[in-house]
Structures are given as C-alpha cells and as structure tokens.
Amino acid sequence: MKSSVDTNLATRPSESGRVVSLKTPDTVSSTKRIKRSFRQIRAENVFRRTLIIVALAMVALVLGIMLTLIFQSTLSIKSSGLGYLWGKTWDPVRDIFGAYPFILGTLLTSFLALAISIPFSFAVAVFLGEYYPQGWFPNLLKNTVELIAAVPSVIYGFWGLAVLVPIVRSFETKIGVEPVGLGIFTSAIILAIMVIPYAASLGRSMIHMVPSNLKEAAYSLGATRWEVIRSVIFPYTKSGLFAGVLLSLGRALGETMAVTMVIGNTSLIPKSIFAPGNTMASVIANEFTEADHPVYLSALIELGLVLFLVTVVINMVGKRLVGKFTNE
Amino acid sequence: MISMKNNVKYRIGKSTGFQALTILLACSCVVPLIFILIYILQAGLTKINWHFLTNLPKPVGESGGGIANALLGSIIIILVASVIAIPFGILCGIYLSENRKSRLAYWSRLCVDILQGVPSIVIGIVAYFWLVKPLGGFSAISGSVALAIMMLPIIIRSTEETLKLLPDSLREAGFALGLPFHRVVLKVIVPCGISGILSGVMLSVARIAGETAPLLFTAFGNPYMSFNLLKPMQSLPLLIFNYATSPYNDWHDLAWGASCILLIWVLALNIFTKLMTRKWKVQL
Amino acid sequence: MESTIVKSVDYNAYFGDNHVVKNVNIDIPRNNVIAVMGPSGCGKTTFLRGINRMHELIPGATAKGKIMLNAEDVMEMHPIFVRLKIGMVFQRPNPFPNLSIYDNVIAGYKLNGIKLPKAEKDRIVEHSLTRVALWKEVKDSLTKKGSFLSGGQQQRLCIARAVAMEPEVLLFDEPTSALDPISTSTVEELFHELKKNYTLIIVTHNMQQAARVSDKTAFFYMGELVEYDETKQMFTNPKDTRTQNYITGRFS
Numbered sequence: 001m002k003s004s005v006d007t008n009l010a011t012r013p014s015e016s017g018r019v020v021s022l023k024t025p026d027t028v029s030s031t032k033r034i035k036r037s038f039r040q041i042r043a044e045n046v047f048r049r050t051l052i053i054v055a056l057a058m059v060a061l062v063l064g065i066m067l068t069l070i071f072q073s074t075l076s077i078k079s080s081g082l083g084y085l086w087g088k089t090w091d092p093v094r095d096i097f098g099a100y101p102f103i104l105g106t107l108l109t110s111f112l113a114l115a116i117s118i119p120f121s122f123a124v125a126v127f128l129g130e131y132y133p134q135g136w137f138p139n140l141l142k143n144t145v146e147l148i149a150a151v152p153s154v155i156y157g158f159w160g161l162a163v164l165v166p167i168v169r170s171f172e173t174k175i176g177v178e179p180v181g182l183g184i185f186t187s188a189i190i191l192a193i194m195v196i197p198y199a200a201s202l203g204r205s206m207i208h209m210v211p212s213n214l215k216e217a218a219y220s221l222g223a224t225r226w227e228v229i230r231s232v233i234f235p236y237t238k239s240g241l242f243a244g245v246l247l248s249l250g251r252a253l254g255e256t257m258a259v260t261m262v263i264g265n266t267s268l269i270p271k272s273i274f275a276p277g278n279t280m281a282s283v284i285a286n287e288f289t290e291a292d293h294p295v296y297l298s299a300l301i302e303l304g305l306v307l308f309l310v311t312v313v314i315n316m317v318g319k320r321l322v323g324k325f326t327n328e
Numbered sequence: 329m330i331s332m333k334n335n336v337k338y339r340i341g342k343s344t345g346f347q348a349l350t351i352l353l354a355c356s357c358v359v360p361l362i363f364i365l366i367y368i369l370q371a372g373l374t375k376i377n378w379h380f381l382t383n384l385p386k387p388v389g390e391s392g393g394g395i396a397n398a399l400l401g402s403i404i405i406i407l408v409a410s411v412i413a414i415p416f417g418i419l420c421g422i423y424l425s426e427n428r429k430s431r432l433a434y435w436s437r438l439c440v441d442i443l444q445g446v447p448s449i450v451i452g453i454v455a456y457f458w459l460v461k462p463l464g465g466f467s468a469i470s471g472s473v474a475l476a477i478m479m480l481p482i483i484i485r486s487t488e489e490t491l492k493l494l495p496d497s498l499r500e501a502g503f504a505l506g507l508p509f510h511r512v513v514l515k516v517i518v519p520c521g522i523s524g525i526l527s528g529v530m531l532s533v534a535r536i537a538g539e540t541a542p543l544l545f546t547a548f549g550n551p552y553m554s555f556n557l558l559k560p561m562q563s564l565p566l567l568i569f570n571y572a573t574s575p576y577n578d579w580h581d582l583a584w585g586a587s588c589i590l591l592i593w594v595l596a597l598n599i600f601t602k603l604m605t606r607k608w609k610v611q612l
Numbered sequence: 613m614e615s616t617i618v619k620s621v622d623y624n625a626y627f628g629d630n631h632v633v634k635n636v637n638i639d640i641p642r643n644n645v646i647a648v649m650g651p652s653g654c655g656k657t658t659f660l661r662g663i664n665r666m667h668e669l670i671p672g673a674t675a676k677g678k679i680m681l682n683a684e685d686v687m688e689m690h691p692i693f694v695r696l697k698i699g700m701v702f703q704r705p706n707p708f709p710n711l712s713i714y715d716n717v718i719a720g721y722k723l724n725g726i727k728l729p730k731a732e733k734d735r736i737v738e739h740s741l742t743r744v745a746l747w748k749e750v751k752d753s754l755t756k757k758g759s760f761l762s763g764g765q766q767q768r769l770c771i772a773r774a775v776a777m778e779p780e781v782l783l784f785d786e787p788t789s790a791l792d793p794i795s796t797s798t799v800e801e802l803f804h805e806l807k808k809n810y811t812l813i814i815v816t817h818n819m820q821q822a823a824r825v826s827d828k829t830a831f832f833y834m835g836e837l838v839e840y841d842e843t844k845q846m847f848t849n850p851k852d853t854r855t856q857n858y859i860t861g862r863f864s
Contacts, residue, residue, distance in 0.1 A: 040508040040724070041690055047510030051423040055436040058420050058484070061477065062439035065446065065454045072457055123353030131347060143602065144358045150598045151364065152538020154565045155587050158572040159364050162371075162580075193360045200357070226343035254447025256541040257565075261573060281449045281541070288453070288545050304453045308446060315445030429671065497706040501770070503669060504702070505720040505777060506695035515723040519710045 069305040075298035084302060090267040090283075092291070097299035099306070101269045105277035108184050109259060110252040112273060113191035118245060120192075121199035125241070128200075129207025130229060142204070149197040157261030160190045165262060172274055182264035183276045190262060191252045198251055199244035206240030206325065207233055240325045246318035250311050256281040280307050365591070372588020375581050385551060385567075391578045395586050397553045398567040401468070404555070405547055405563055406537060408472035413479035414529055420480070421487025421525070422513055428492075437488075444481035451477050452542035460546055468554070468561035471547030475539060479532035486528025490521040523608035527601050534597040538590060540565035564590045617642040617811050618663060618781060623677035625658050625667055632658045634835040635677075640781075640828075645803050645812045647826030647843065651858065652817060655835040660783050660815045664698040665691040681781070696720075699774030700783040704790045705766035707758030707773070714754040716769055717741060720777040740776040743809075744768040744802055764795020771802065775810075782806065784814040788821065800825050819859060823847050831855045 080087065080097050087098020124145055132138040168189075169181035210233050218228045234241070264276020265286055278286075280303045291297040383394030420436065427433045451474050459470035494517060502512035518525065543549075548560040549570060564586050571583035618640040625633035633655040640646050648656045661667040662675055665686060679686045686694045707716045715722055717737045728736070737754070741747035746768045750761070758769055767787060774782055788796040803812055803825045816822050822829050823843060830840040831852075839846065839855045850856045 040511070040692060044508035044510050044692075047513070051419055051426070052432065054416060054419040055423040055427075055432050057416070058436045058480075059432075059439050061480075062442050064458075065443075065450070068454050068457050069450070072453075120353050120357050123350045124357055126350050127354035131350065141354065141358065143599075144361060147595060147598060148357070148361050150534060150594055151361070152540070152565055152590055152594060154538065154540045154568050154572075155364070155368065155591055158568060158583060158587055159367060161572060163363075163367060196357055224339050224343035226346040227339065229346075250445050254445075254449070256447065256449040257569060261569070281447060284449050284453065285541060285544055288456075289548075301453055304450045308450050311445045311447055312442050315441065319441050495706075497702060497704055498708070500666065500669070500700075500702060501706040501708065501773075502723065503666060503691075504664065504695055504700035505723070505773065506692050507720075507723050508692055511723055511725070516708060516710075520708075522710075 066308070069301060069308055073298050073302035073305050075295055076302040079295055080299070084299070085306075088269060092287070092296045092299075095293075095295055097295070099280070099299075099303060101267055102278050102280045102283050102303065103306075105184065105263070105270060106253060106279040106281070108270065108273060108277070109187045109191055109263070109279055110249060112184065112188035113195060113252050114245065114249055116188065116192035117196050117248065118199065121196045121244070121248065122203060122241065124196070124200035125203030125207055125244070126229060126233075129204040130233060131225075133208065142201075145197050145200055148193065151194075153194065153255060153257040154261075156190050156194055157258040160186060160258060160262040164189060168274075177272065177274045180264060180274070180276055182262055184263065184270055184273045187259045187263045187279070188273070190258045191255060194255065194258065195248035195251050198247040199241070202244035202247060202322070203237070203241050206237040206244070209240075209326070210236050237325075239321045243318040243321035243325070246314050246321070250314045250318065253314070254281055254307060254311050256285050260285045280304075368584065368587050368591055371584040372586075372591075375585030376588060380585055384553060385571075385582055386578070388576055388579070391581075393578075393582060395564070395567060395582060395589075397550065398562040398564045398586060399589070400553070400555075401547070401550070401561040402537065402563040402565075404557075405468055405472050405475065405543075405561060406533060408469065408557065409475035409479060409536060410529075410533060412472065413476035413483060413532070416476075417480050417483030417529075417532075418487050418518075418525060421484045422491065422518070424484065424488040425491035426513070440481050440484050443477070444485070447541075448478060448539055449541040449544075452545050455542060456545045463558065466546060466548035466560040467558045468547050469557040471543045471561065471563070472557075474542035474546050475536040478536050478539060478542065482532035482535060483525075483528050486531070487521075487525050490524025490528075491517055493524075494520055523605050526608060527605040530597055530601040530604075534594050534601070537597070538565055538594050540569050544569075564593075615642050616640065617682060618813070619680040620659075620663075621678040621680065623659070623662060623675070623679055625655070625662050625675045626673065627658075627670070628672045632835050633662065633675075636837045638830060638837060638840055640811060640813065642811050643807055643809075644827040645807050645814065645825055647822035647829045648813060648815045648832060649817060649819060649822045649829060649858075650832035650838075654832040656815045656830075656832045657785055659832065660785055660813060663781070663783060663813065664700055665694050666700065696777060697779050698781045698783060699777055699779035701767070701770050701774055701785070701787050703786045705763060705770050707761070707766050707769050709757065709759045711758060712755045713750050713758050713761070713769060716758040717772050717776050719773055736776050740772040741769075743775050743805065744772045745798065745805075746772060762795070764791050764798060767791060767795065767799060768802070771799075771806075775806070779810065781811045781813065784812065786815055786817065788816075789818075796821075819847075831858065833858070 076084065076097060084097060084099055085103065086100050087096070088100050089096050089098050090101055124141070128138050128142055164186055165181035168186045169179045172179040172181070214232050214236065215228055218232045223231070259279050260282040263278060263282055265278055265282065266276045267278060270277035284300050284303055288297075288300055291300055379392070380394040381399065382396050383392070384397055385395065386393030424433050424437055455470050455474035455477070459473055460466055463470065498516055498520060499512055502516040507515070543563055543566050547563055547566065549566040550560040550562045554561050568583045568586050568590065571579040571586070574580075616639045620636050620638050623633060623636045624631065636659060648660060650656045658667060663679055663686070667673050667675055675687070677687070681694070681697060708719055711719060714737055717740050718728070718733055721728055738747060741750065746765060749765065758766065761769060788799050791799065800821065803814070806812055814826065826843045828841065829843045829846045831838045831846070833854050839850060839852045841851070846855065847859060850859060
C-alpha cells in the first residue's frame with residue numbers, strides 16, 4: 001500500500017511538465033488529497049470493523065437476555081421441575097410455586113381481548129384497505145388508530161381503574177356476580193382497546209396488496225362488494241390477517257402495567273371471567289421487588305422466561321407469515 | 329327470473345349492510361381513545377400549573393405538591409437511554425442495509441425481530457441482573473439501559489428500511505469520487521435517509537417515554553429530587569403507577585396531572601414526527 | 613507521439629462463476645476519446661467499471677489481470693487512489709440530492725473532508741462548470757439543490773463533479789442513454805472539449821454516437837475484445853466478421 005503511494009508521488013512530477021501545464025494549477029489540492037486519503041483508508045477499516053462489532057453485539061444482546069433468564073431460573077426449574085407449569089398453588093410462604101393460575105389468567109385475558117378486538121381491527125383493515133383507501137377522513141382514522149398504540153399503558157391502567165372499573169362493577173351487580181370491578185374481564189377490555197392497532201395496520205397493508213385484477217375478475221362475474229371481500233380478499237390475505245392477530249396476541253400476552261392495575265392481583269385460580277386474577281407479567285411486576293428468598297425470585301424469573309419464549313415463538317411465526325406473504 | 333332479481337336485491341342489500349357495519353365498527357375504534365383523551369385532559373389540565381411543575385410531591389395528608397422530580401427524572405433517563413441507543417441502533421441499521429445477505433446480517437436481523445417482541449417487563453428483569461445487582465442497588469442508569477434496549481429495534485428497523493430504499497446510484501456516485509466507505513455512508517447515504525432515521529428515533533423516544541414496566545426494578549422511583557445516575561430516580565410513568573394505585577385522593581390528583589403531561593408529551597411527539605418526516609424528506 | 617495512459621493486460625472479470633470479461637488487452641492513448649461498444653451483456657460496462665475498481669463493489673464480483681494507469685497497476689493500488697485519478701459518470705444522472713449545485717461540484721473535496729479556502733472553491737466550481745458548459749445556465753442558482761435541474765443539466769453537473777477532482781481519465785457509462793436528443797448533443801459536444809485535458813472512455817450501445825465522438829473504438833462481444841482500431845477504420849473496414857455483422861445490424 002505504502003509503496004504504491006510513494007511511486008504515485010514520484011511519478012507525478014515527471015509528467016507534470018506536460019499534464020499540469022495543460023490543466024489548471026491544482027498541485028496544492030492534489031497533494032493534500034493524497035495525504036488525506038491515507039488517513040481515510042485507516043478510518044474506513046475502523047468503520048467497517050465497528051459495524052461488524054455492532055451487529056455482533058446485537059446478537060450477543062439477545063443471546064444474553066435469553067441466557068440470563070435461563071440461568072437465573074435454574075434454581076426454580078430444579079426445585080419445581082415441569083410441575084411448575086401446572087402446579088395450581090402459588091404460595092411463596094410455603095415455597096410452593098405453581099404457575100398455573102397465572103398462565104390461565106394470561107391466556108384468559110389475552111384471548112378474551114383478542115375476541116373483542118378482532119372484529120374492530122378487521123373492520124378498520126377492510127375500511128382503510130378496501131372501502132376507503134384515500135381521502136382525509138380515512139387518513140385521519142388511520143393516524144388516530146395508530147395513536148391508540150402510542151398511549152402509554154400506565155395511562156390505560158389508570159383510566160381503567162378510574163372509569164372502567166366502576167362501570168364493570170355496576171354491570172356485575174346487574175348480572176348478579178360478585179361486584180368487584182377489578183378482574184379478568186376488565187383487563188381484557190383494556191387489552192382489547194390497546195391491541196386493535198397491531199392487527200389493523202398489518203391487515204390494512206395486506207389488503208392493499210391484493211392484486212386488482214383478482215378483484216376485477218370477481219366483479220366482472222357480478223359479485224357484490226361484500227362477496228369480493230369475503231371470497232377474494234379474505235382468502236387471499238388470510239395468512240397476513242392471521243399474522244396481524246398473532247402480533248396483537250404477542251402484545252396482549254406481554255402487556256404489564258395496564259393489566260397489573262386492573263386485574264385484582266390474586267394468586268387464586270380465577271373461577272369465572274369476572275373474578276380477579278393475575279397474569280404472568282402482572283405477578284412479576286407485583287412481587288419481583290418483594291421476593292425475599294432465592295427460590296421465590298427464581299420462580300418469578302421462570303415466569304419471565306416462559307413469557308419470553310412464548311412471545312418469541314408467536315412473533316417469529318407472525319413474521320414468517322408476513323415474509324411469506326410479501327414474497328409471493 | 330323474478331326470483332333471480334330478488335336474489336340480486338338481497339345480495340346487494342347484504343353487501344350494503346356489511347359495508348355499514350364495517351364503517352360503524354371501524355369508526356367506533358377511536359371512541360375509547362377520544363374518551364380517554366377527554367377524561368384525562370379534564371382530570372389533569374386543572375391540576376397543572378407552575379407550582380405543579382416546579383415542586384416536589386408532598387407527603388400523605390398534605391395537599392398540593394408537584395412532580396418536578398418525575399419530570400426531570402424522566403428527561404434524564406430518556407436522554408441517557410437515547411445516548412446509548414441512537415448511535416448503536418443507527419450503526420446496526422447501517423450494517424443491515426449494507427450487508428443484506430451476509431450470515432451475520434441474517435442472525436442480527438433475527439435478533440432485532442426477537443427483541444421487538446420481548447415484553448418490556450422481561451427487559452426489566454434482565455436489566456436488574458445486569459446492572460442493579462452488580463451495582464448494589466436501584467439506579468437511574470440501569471433504567472436507562474433497559475429503555476435503551478427497548479429503543480433499539482425501532483431505530484434499527486427504521487434505519488435499515490430507509491437506507492435500503494435509497495438507489496444504488498447514490499453510493500456509486502460517492503465511490504466514483506474516491507470517497508472511502510465510511511464517508512459514502514456517513515456523508516451521502518445517511519444524510520439522504522435522514523428523515524426516516526429521525527422518525528424512527530423520535531418514535532422510539534415516544535415509545536419509551538411512557539414505559540413503566542422496565543423501570544419498576546431498575547430506576548425504581550424516588551420521592552425526592554435526584555440527579556445521580558447511580559441512585560434511584562423518579563420518572564413520570566412510575567409516579568403515575570405508584571400514585572394511581574395508592575388510596576389517597578391528593579396523590580390521585582398528582583397522578584392525573586402527571587398523566588395529562590405524559591399523554592400530551594407522547595402524542596405530541598408522535599404527531600410531530602408524522603408531520604416532520606414529510607418535510608425533512610430529501611427529494612430524490 | 614501518443615503515449616499510453618491506460619493499458620489492460622489479460623484482464624478478466626467475474627460475477628461469481630460467471631465469466632463476463634475475458635482476457636482483455638487494450639492500450640488507451642492519452643487525450644483521446646475511446647468508444648467501447650457492443651450488444652448488451654457483452655461485458656463492456658463491466659470492463660469500464662473494472663478500470664476504476666467499481667466492479668468489485670458488487671457482492672460476489674471478482675477480477676484478475678492487470679490494468680496499468682501510467683506505470684502503476686490499479687489492481688495493486690487502493691481503490692480510493694484509483695478513483696481519485698479516474699473519474700466516472702453514470703448512465704443516469706446522480707447528483708447528490710441533499711447538496712446544492714455548488715456543493716455537488718466540489719463534492720469530492722467536501723465529502724472527503726478536504727478543507728479548501730473559499731476562493732479556491734469558487735475557482736474550482738466556476739472552472740468545472742465552465743468546462744461542462746453549465747456555468748452560464750446555473751451561476752445564479754448555485755445554492756439550489758442539484759435535483760432541480762433538468763436531466764441533461766444534471767448529467768453535465770455530474771461531469772463537472774468528476775472534472776473538479778482533476779482526474780487523468782474520465783469514464784462514461786452510457787452517459788446519454790437517459791437523456792433527450794438535445795441534451796445528448798450538448799454532452800457529445802463536451803467530449804471534444806474535454807479530451808484536450810483528459811482521456812475519455814465512453815461505453816455506448818449507440819453506434820452513431822461511437823462514430824461521431826470517438827477517435828478509437830473497441831468492440832466487445834460475449835466478454836471478448838473482438839476488435840480495437842481507429843474509429844474511421846472500424847466503421848469503414850472492420851477486420852472481424854462479428855464486428856461487421858454488428859455494424860451492419862445483422863445481429864442484435
């Protein structure tokens with residue numbers, strides 16, 4: 001490398017008699033240029049190496065997260081074994097750790113929330129993707145729905161506590177169950193509101209991608225708008241819509257603050273959807289700083305590990321589906 | 329023939345019915361958001377005044393008090409998180425867009441995807457073991473690290489997606505002038521994609537500004553003013569959580585005011601980003 | 613007497629296993645316009661991009677052989693030095709969209725972090741823009757973004773950007789294929805001016821253009837350099853039948 005530059009500088013004067021006299025006098029800037037370039041080459045290599053280190057660090061970060069969770073929960077895995085997952089009692093005082101009530105609570109809140117939110121998010125997706133893709137009002141609706149995801153979860157929790165809980169309580173009085181207000185049902189409603197945007201925005205972009213010649217073929221056969229949506233758009237986008245639902249589910253499973261504030265926090269197995277309970281995330285939030293002995297703490301971290309693995313799987317499947325869809 | 333006609337009428341009616349239902353459901357999605365906005369503005373705006381912004385919270389039983397410590401704490405924690413996450417995220421995004429097919433890029437991209445879906449509470453647990461335990465106590469810096477980890481996927485994704493869309497001719501123009509790789513990237517490619525990168529950064533800040541769960545076991549909260557990164561620090565979402573779940577009305581008032589400020593802050597950041605990205609966009 | 617400035621010796625280029633340029637030996641004399649022509653996919657653009665080492669930017673691309681610039685092999689030099697001495701203009705005008713016209717001209721200095729005095733910069737800008745016959749058109753709007761210019765003006769701006777670095781050789785990769793006829797003729801006229809100071813190598817698939825602007829012409833076919841001669845000779849009396857067929861339009 002060095003020698004090439006030296007010869008470079010050496011050859012230059014020899015030809016300068018001819019070349020530079022033709023050109024404008026630029027000798028100052030060109031020697032400057034060459035000296036400068038030397039430093040550049042070193043900087044270039046440093047930069048390339050930095051990029052690789054950063055990309056490696058990203059992999060190390062996620063591996064580190066996983067290993068930390070596994071390592072810190074070994075104590076609990078050893079003492080409770082697989083029974084941890086379906087053990088029905090969670091009693092830190094007697095050192096009995098069964099996660100079943102929380103797993104049940106998580107599944108109940110999440111799937112109830114999905115059931116409530118799917119009609120709404122699909123409606124938004126169809127509205128923005130098919131009926132009204134352009135215009136100021138659809139644009140406003142799209143941006144507003146996206147803002148739903150921007151509101152901090154602690155604010156949803158607080159609002160739920162102040163507004164939703166009393167409403168649910170009076171509803172419970174009316175249908176004759178114990179009027180607590182706090183519980184699985186209230187959490188599910190809050191979650192349903194929070195997860196609408198995820199399925200809606202993915203669904204909208206999927207519906208956008210349906211080729212118009214497919215739709216036109218159906219219209220030319222005399223299909224109505226609804227029939228086109230049902231028999232062309234939905235079948236064509238079903239994997240994408242499903243991926244959107246999975247993304248929503250991933251959000252619902254891991255949501256912590258809003259649920260913690262309105263679910264009622266009890267380690268008992270919920271008897272109905274109106275009963276108070278706990279989700280995996282909310283137990284961690286509530287008990288982590290109170291865990292006073294290693295097995296207790298480790299049991300909580302194992303909950304975190306389960307949560308981590310489940311959300312990773314759900315998100316990966318979702319991403320795969322979207323990737324497949326967009327490649328086709 | 330008549331039955332055919334009736335059938336068509338029925339089908340058209342059904343189609344119109346579903347369209348109406350779709351419109352109704354779609355529009356009703358925003359109702360809760362509007363309710364929440366109105367409720368929180370009503371409950372919160374009246375509490376906000378100069379005193380509220382510049383004073384510390386009062387102990388139980390005394391009315392008044394403010395949220396100065398939470399406001400400053402939030403700003404400090406977010407700033408430190410940004411300082412950690414922004415350079416790292418942008419560099420990683422650059423790597424992914426420059427090396428689309430390398431094996432490391434594949435794994436790195438996979439990890440970004442994974443990280444994007446990890447529940448925030450789990451990040452909190454990990455930050456606890458990485459920083460709180462070794463440092464011997466709750467600290468603002470551990471909260472910043474947890475939030476920085478949450479910012480990364482958003483910044484990396486938006487950087488990668490933006491830079492991928494830039495035409496190759498730009499890079500070639502740079503290389504043909506004898507620019508070294510790092511100058512082509514930093515002086516040509518990044519400035520041309522700056523609108524997308526900045527919007528990712530701002531969205532990530534908006535996202536973490538309201539995060540509570542990762543701070544529960546890291547920054548922890550602190551009823552006093554603190555500027556020490558190695559000590560517990562209060563933040564707005566933590567204050568809202570702690571005071572909202574307390575049984576005291578005075579504290580609820582503080583929490584409403586704080587919610588109002590947090591909500592305005594986060595929504596303003598989101599809307600501002602949307603508007604500005606269009607303006608900053610470099611015309612290609 | 614004409615001295616050789618660029619000389620390739622057994623130059624080969626590959627995309628993965630695909631051998632796209634085969635054993636090219638060519639002597640390019642100083643201050644000449646060389647046209648490189650041939651049907652698409654014949655390796656002419658790859659060869660051109662090999663001269664200033666742009667070829668290897670494409671993932672999987674490799675090259676073998678020598679390309680001598682004066683007495684040095686560019687394959688042994690660092691690409692940055694090569695590209696400072698051999699400028700390039702692309703098929704589509706690609707001014708930097710984030711820079712003004714003024715900054716686009718001195719982009720090679722500015723983006724490389726070379727600090728020049730204001731007077732020097734002004735001189736380079738005026739000088740380079742004058743050389744590409746753009747100065748009169750843009751001198752009042754130097755602070756505007758380069759992307760506001762018309763296609764032909766943008767392409768001349770890109771030539772000015774390359775000229776500003778005072779290279780010895782200028783490479784053109786089908787420089788007029790994205791331009792309208794009037795802009796094309798302006799750019800072609802430029803070649804006559806530019807060859808006084810530089811050596812120009814122009815890839816084109818437009819035979820008329822090759823005949824109009826070049827002193828010597830090289831004909832590439834299937835990755836090989838089939839024939840290389842004075843342009844007049846080539847178009848009136850080609851030696852190889854493949855050249856003859858191409859010129860008379862018997863294959864395409």
